[in-house]
Each structure stands twice: as structure tokens, then as C-alpha cells.
Amino acid sequence: MSVSVREEDFDVGTETAALAADNPAVGAVASFVGYVRNANDGESIAAMTLEHYPGMTERSLQEIVDEAHRRWQLIAVRVVHRVGRLQPGDRIVFVGVAGAHRGEAFAACEFIMDYLKTRAPFWKREETPGGARWVDARETDDSAAARWDQDSAPG
């Protein structure tokens, strides 16, 4: 399976190696790891809880991966997203893309992150000194995703 949603951490070395394993046509793996930061919007963060919509989450991630395969010539894609309670420094998400050349691997990796940020049903709840709060969606995430609409030619 190219998509996994789970509480457990992932190993970046293992995930990256698996993308290139057994396929000597792979020349490039671009990857992204998102981490819990210790501060957001000026408040310190003790922990955060990631809620999701079981069923729709896996489906929407798989659709994003399928769309990336349609847009670029890719050899393998892997998305792992954690849910549950996480602390600053913890890994949240891994996106890895293997291709023959770096251009398509970079573009598809960034595309998947931009779409994930606006289309996959995850919600973050932060624990701050002032209490718990739901994280608001950022407009910059919408504009990051929107540029792939105009820009539909492989980059």
C-alpha cells in the first residue's frame, strides 16, 4: 500500500530505501517530513492531537497519489500520516516520491503535500498554556494548492 494512516512513528531511512528498492530505474527520491513545532502563532505548544475521518482519510490520500501518477512519470509514491497525540519534535507526515529524474520527483512531492494540506481530512488541536485550541486553516495553504490547478503541465 502506498498510503498509511496510523499512530506509530515511521522510519525515514526505511521508507526512502523502500521507494528505490528492487527498481534500478530509480534515479531520484524526493521526500518531505513534517514535524510538530514547539510554537505556533506566538504561543508555545506542549502537544497536539491529530484527529481524522477514518475511511475518507485513506481514500483522499490515495486519490491525491493517483492524481500525482497521472500528472508525472513516477515509479513509486509513499505517504504516511500519523494521528493521535504528538509532541514537539515528533514526526507527523512522510511523503516520498521516486522517479527516474529529479524534476518530476520534486514536483510530485510538493504537489502531494499541497493537496494533502487542503484536501485530506485531518485536524490539529494544540495544547497551549492558555488551553487547547483547534488550529485554523492557513490561506497560504489554499494558494499553494491552487497553483497546481493552473499549472497542470508536468513541471
Next chain:
Amino acid sequence: MSVSVREEDFDVGTETAALAADNPAVGAVASFVGYVRNANDGESIAAMTLEHYPGMTERSLQEIVDEAHRRWQLIAVRVVHRVGRLQPGDRIVFVGVAGAHRGEAFAACEFIMDYLKTRAPFWKREETPGGARWVDARETDDSAAARWDQDSAPG
């Protein structure tokens, strides 16, 4: 040191974790791994040897990293490039960039790879069934690097 040129392999998990370690302001690590492919320009590749210009190599990589730090708000950067004889499936290069947010991490990682491909003194010699041959530079690498000249605003 943020730059390393050496014969030994690198561990992607260790390198990625080191970029985020001890800095809980890191929210994003974008990374790239280049691999030896088993074919190039229609010929099968049994092995390749990476030659470099000791001294200038490290200096040019460090200058590219410094330029990335000037162009984007980055927390940490790491470049490892292998030299010597490598076989298909072997890792060649690691570029990892840590930042608060994903936009600058992705842009700086791709920028470093594009500049490395055109400015760092490495040369590949492939072993094919027809004998050994030096790899020719690709024009697409020049155009990939050139787009950062126009595009000097942080992305």
C-alpha cells in the same frame, strides 16, 4: 559541517533526523537522494566512477549552501556527495533542508540540487557493455539552474 564529500554511503534516516534534532522550531525537512540507475541513454550501466576536484568540490558545495541560506529562511542544510566507484541502486547524493515551513524547504532543496548539477566539480564515468564513457552534461540541467537566476525572490 554541513557539507561532506566522501566514498562511504550515508544513512538517510540519520541525516534527516540530524536536521531536525535539538531544534523544535523545525516544522519541515525536504530532502533529495540521487541513485545510480542501471541504464542511461539507452545503454545498460554496470557501474560508474565519480571523479571530483578535491578542495574546489567542498568549497563550491559550501557556497551553494550559503547562497541557499541567503535566499530563504532556513534552519539547517546538509549535503553529502559520494565519490569513487558506485553500482546501480547505490546512493550518490543527499541534500536535506530544514525550515519552519515546507515552502522554503522544498525550494531550497531543489535549488541546491540544480546548482550542484551545474556548478560542483563532479564528473561521472559509466561502464557500459561497449566500454567506459564519460557522461555528457545535459542541457536540461543548465535550464533548471538558470530559472533560479530570474526567480531570485524567495518562493
Next chain:
Amino acid sequence: MTIRILYFAALRDALGCAEESLNLPAGVATIADLQAFLASRGEGWSALRPGRSVRAARNQRMAQGGEPVMPGDEVAFFPPVTGG
């Protein structure tokens, strides 16, 4: 003739409801109709009023307001997503 409705994250907290079954009321043909019907229940349900950054999914796919609602559907309402 029932549908299943799910609420997530800040919206669930505001409504005090995570999930319900509903007999499709007369005149409710689309996601927008359903959202307006629910928002009209009064008190906390006004959190569902259109214009309040409520997103919807129908059968686990993002849905626009004009999309029809059919018996047996699973409809979800939630705030803009913030994963990654």
C-alpha cells in the same frame, strides 16, 4: 430513507454531536439544503450556517453545496482541514 451525518473537530465540539441518523426531511435535496436544515435547529446548530467555513463530504469525498443527497448517504460536515 435515512442518511448518516458525521461532525468533526471544532464543529463537533460546537454542536456537541459527533454523529446522527436522520430521516431525509421533505425539501432537502442537496448538501446545501441539508446544511441549512441542520443550522435552523437553533442554539449551537447555528455553527453550521453557510459562510462559517464549513466544509462537507458526501460518501467520503469532498462535496459542493449543489451536490444531491440520497437515502443511504454518509454526509460529513467539518472545518477546513489542517493536517500535514
Next chain:
Amino acid sequence: MTIRILYFAALRDALGCAEESLNLPAGVATIADLQAFLASRGEGWSALRPGRSVRAARNQRMAQGGEPVMPGDEVAFFPPVTGG
């Protein structure tokens, strides 16, 4: 008044020379002058003729043809790079 000259990769193979010391000849003031002087040695050295995709570095930095050459410099000639 000498400089050190290095050759790399396919260019080194073509010249059959990896490194040499040279007393700066009269009239050689720039990288381009030096390259033309070396290319005029005949036989394999024509591989250094301008227009043949030869790149140059001076003191371990990429250099254009117009850059001056000074005693004590380390100059390198090589093909376009192909790392990564």
C-alpha cells in the same frame, strides 16, 4: 612566476596530462589567453580549443575567460560537470 594547472575527467584523458607547472608565458594575462596558449601546443592539446565545452576554474572558483591569471594561481580546465 609559475602557475599550477590541473585537468580533469574526459579532458585529462584527451590531453594525457593531469597536472603541470608552467612559467607564465609573455602575453598570457587571462584565463582565455592561457587556454589559447595551451591549445596551440599541437596534437591532443587542441582539445582545449575554445568552443569545445571547456570550463575553467581559478583558485578553485569557476572562472570566465576574461579573468586575469596571476603568478601562484591554481588554474583548472575540465568539461561541464555531471555530478549529483
